[in-house]
Amino acid sequence: MTSSRTAFAAILTKDLRSELRTLQSLPAMALFSVTTFVIFRFGLDRTSLSGSLAAGVLWATLLFAAVLGINRLFVAEREEGGFDAIRLAPIDRSVLFGAKVAALLVYLAALELVAVPIFALFFLQDPGGLGPLVLVLLLADLGLAATGTLISSMAVNSRARDLLVPLVLLPLVVPLMIAATGATEPLLVLGGPSYHRFGTWLMVLGLYDLIFGLVGYAVFDFLLED
Amino acid sequence: MYGKGLKPLSIATVAMLAVSLSLVFFYAPLDGDQGFIQKIFYLHVPLAMTALVGFIVGGVFAIAHLRTDDRKWDAYSYVSIHISVIFGVAVLITGAIWAKASWGHWWVWNEPTLVSFLIVFLMYATYYPFRYAIEDRDRQARYASVFAITAGAFVPLNFMAVRMAQSLVHPRVFATSNGGLPGEMLVVFLCCLVAMALLWVTLVKFELTAKSASGQVKRLRRALDAPAGGGSSRIAPEVS
Numbered sequence: 001m002t003s004s005r006t007a008f009a010a011i012l013t014k015d016l017r018s019e020l021r022t023l024q025s026l027p028a029m030a031l032f033s034v035t036t037f038v039i040f041r042f043g044l045d046r047t048s049l050s051g052s053l054a055a056g057v058l059w060a061t062l063l064f065a066a067v068l069g070i071n072r073l074f075v076a077e078r079e080e081g082g083f084d085a086i087r088l089a090p091i092d093r094s095v096l097f098g099a100k101v102a103a104l105l106v107y108l109a110a111l112e113l114v115a116v117p118i119f120a121l122f123f124l125q126d127p128g129g130l131g132p133l134v135l136v137l138l139l140a141d142l143g144l145a146a147t148g149t150l151i152s153s154m155a156v157n158s159r160a161r162d163l164l165v166p167l168v169l170l171p172l173v174v175p176l177m178i179a180a181t182g183a184t185e186p187l188l189v190l191g192g193p194s195y196h197r198f199g200t201w202l203m204v205l206g207l208y209d210l211i212f213g214l215v216g217y218a219v220f221d222f223l224l225e226d
Numbered sequence: 227m228y229g230k231g232l233k234p235l236s237i238a239t240v241a242m243l244a245v246s247l248s249l250v251f252f253y254a255p256l257d258g259d260q261g262f263i264q265k266i267f268y269l270h271v272p273l274a275m276t277a278l279v280g281f282i283v284g285g286v287f288a289i290a291h292l293r294t295d296d297r298k299w300d301a302y303s304y305v306s307i308h309i310s311v312i313f314g315v316a317v318l319i320t321g322a323i324w325a326k327a328s329w330g331h332w333w334v335w336n337e338p339t340l341v342s343f344l345i346v347f348l349m350y351a352t353y354y355p356f357r358y359a360i361e362d363r364d365r366q367a368r369y370a371s372v373f374a375i376t377a378g379a380f381v382p383l384n385f386m387a388v389r390m391a392q393s394l395v396h397p398r399v400f401a402t403s404n405g406g407l408p409g410e411m412l413v414v415f416l417c418c419l420v421a422m423a424l425l426w427v428t429l430v431k432f433e434l435t436a437k438s439a440s441g442q443v444k445r446l447r448r449a450l451d452a453p454a455g456g457g458s459s460r461i462a463p464e465v466s
Contacts, residue, residue: 150376154369158359168356168373171349172380175387182391204387215379219372222292 007091011099016106018076025069026110033065033115037122049123055184058119059177062112063144063170069107070148071165073100074156087224097149097220101213104145112137129187132198136187139205140180146212147172153223179204228435235431239424246414246421254414263327268415270320272422273313274343278381280310280426281350285378288371300367303374305433307353309426314347342388349377349384 019025040057041047049057077083086096116137120127148169155164183201187193250268257264284306291299321340322332335341356373360366 147376150372154356154360154372157365157369158356159361160355160359164356164359168352171345171352172376174345175380175384178387178391200390204390208383208387211379211383212376215376219292219375222368222372225368 004092004095007089007095008099008102011096012102015099015103019103019107025072026107029065029068029107029111030114032068033061033111034118036061036064037115037119041122046123048125050125050188050190052181052185054123054188055181057123058116058184058188059140059181061119062108062115063173063177065111065115066108066144066148067166067169069104069111070152070169071155071162073104073149073152078156083224093221093224094217096224097153097216100149100153101142101145101216104148105141108141108145109137112141124188126190126192129184129189129193132193132195133184133187135202136180136183136205139202139209140176142209143176143205143212144173146209146216147176150212150216150220150223153220157223176205176208179208228431228438232428232431232435235424235428239421239428242417242421242424246417249414249417254411255408260328263324266320266324266327268418270317270324271415272419273320274317274339275419276422276426277310277313277317278343278346279423280306280313281346281381282378284310285374288374288378291367291371292375297367300371301434301437302430303371304357305430305437307350307374309429309433311347311350311353312429313422313426314343314350317343318347336392338389338392339385342385345384345388346381349380353377 037057040061044053044057046053074083077086086093116130116133120130124130148165151165151169151172155161155168158164179201183198183205186196186198246268250265254265254268256262284303287299287303287306291297291303321343325334325337325340326332333340353370353373357366357370360369
């Protein structure tokens with residue numbers, strides 16, 4: 001039996017390499033987020049944002065851009081028979097869940113590396129809150145990656161593939177978005193970041209990550225049976 | 227096989243509902259602050275509690291399905307969620323009526339319980355398109371169970387997050403816990419809760435019975451059709 005760590009590394013490397021070579025998801029996600037910022041600029045008719053409005057625009061954009069990547073997360077597995085290969089391989093199936101969560105985390109981090117600086121450039125007058133924002137992004141990405149991987153793996157085997165991910169994922173991440181925007185809002189207020197209830201919201205994010213990480217890990221086995 | 231005991235259960239439910247409603251209208255004291263409209267509380271809150279518990283129960287049945295691989299539990303889980311969604315519609319409607327009567331608006335974003343319930347309802351409303359987008363029956367049952375478990379874990383987490391988003395800004399308008407209720411109201415409320423729970427159980431049993439009966443009819447019809455060949459729906463082969 002191949003060790004889980006080797007399998008994890010192999011799947012993750014495979015995913016990242018194929019993304020690097022085909023560039024199927026990432027450029028689309030980044031482009032989508034920039035265009036969405038432009039739409040918000042005119043939709044809200046604001047040239048600068050702060051506080052709750054800034055947090056809302058940032059998270060709505062990141063979430064919808066993430067949905068693009070989540071939609072495509074398992075497409076290669078399905079079309080090229082990767083699911084069968086994983087079923088045949090003598091490895092623990094939860095490894096696929098872990099590796100896919102890790103791959104999605106890398107995608108989300110890459111997306112944010114592009115989208116957040118552009119957001120700051122477009123809208124923020126005082127980028128002082130961006131430092132602590134990294135912590136919020138990291139914790140929210142973890143939860144988004146766990147739920148996204150779970151939903152994506154189910155949606156890809158259904159008839160209404162691209163429809164199911166936004167349909168099921170959006171209500172599922174509402175608590176995550178409440179906590180993420182709650183933590184982001186005081187960071188982006190005019191006149192420098194404040195830390196009103198910052199720790200509490202980080203704890204909610206951590207709890208969400210923990211619960212859905214465990215749920216995903218526990219049920220993923222059943223999604224691969226055939 | 228699901229129909230056993232359905233009749234006494236239905237009678238008990240109707241009796242309990244009748245008793246509870248008469249208690250609500252003839253025994254429970256009028257609320258000093260809100261007057262008559264407060265009586266919708268005896269309908270709204272038990273409905274909401276039953277629906278939420280029903281969602282969780284659906285998740286527990288789903289765990290049983292994944293553990294035993296017995297399709298029976300998937301049917302239980304599906305019907306539990308189905309009836310709870312119907313209860314959820316009733317909760318949202320009675321909640322809106324109550325909100326209009328006591329606050330003057332059909333919808334109030336400041337009431338965390340109302341908002342949490344809407345989010346939970348939206349989550350479970352996606353159960354149907356999700357379930358029926360999967361064609362293979364075994365896979366459908368398995369994925370639906372995974373959905374039910376995930377959504378079951380989501381219910382308490384969501385309530386916590388929504389409550390936290392508002393609790394410091396807006397005080398809780400209602401004490402939904404029984405601590406704030408005077409004795410007579412509490413008795414009536416508990417009666418209503420039992421009645422609603424009974425109604426939920428009866429409806430679940432009813433739906434399961436109907437489902438298993440229509441499944442059996444379908445199977446019998448197929449068995450009858452098979453020897454006759456073709457897709458005709460003759461009950462007996464023709465005698466020449």
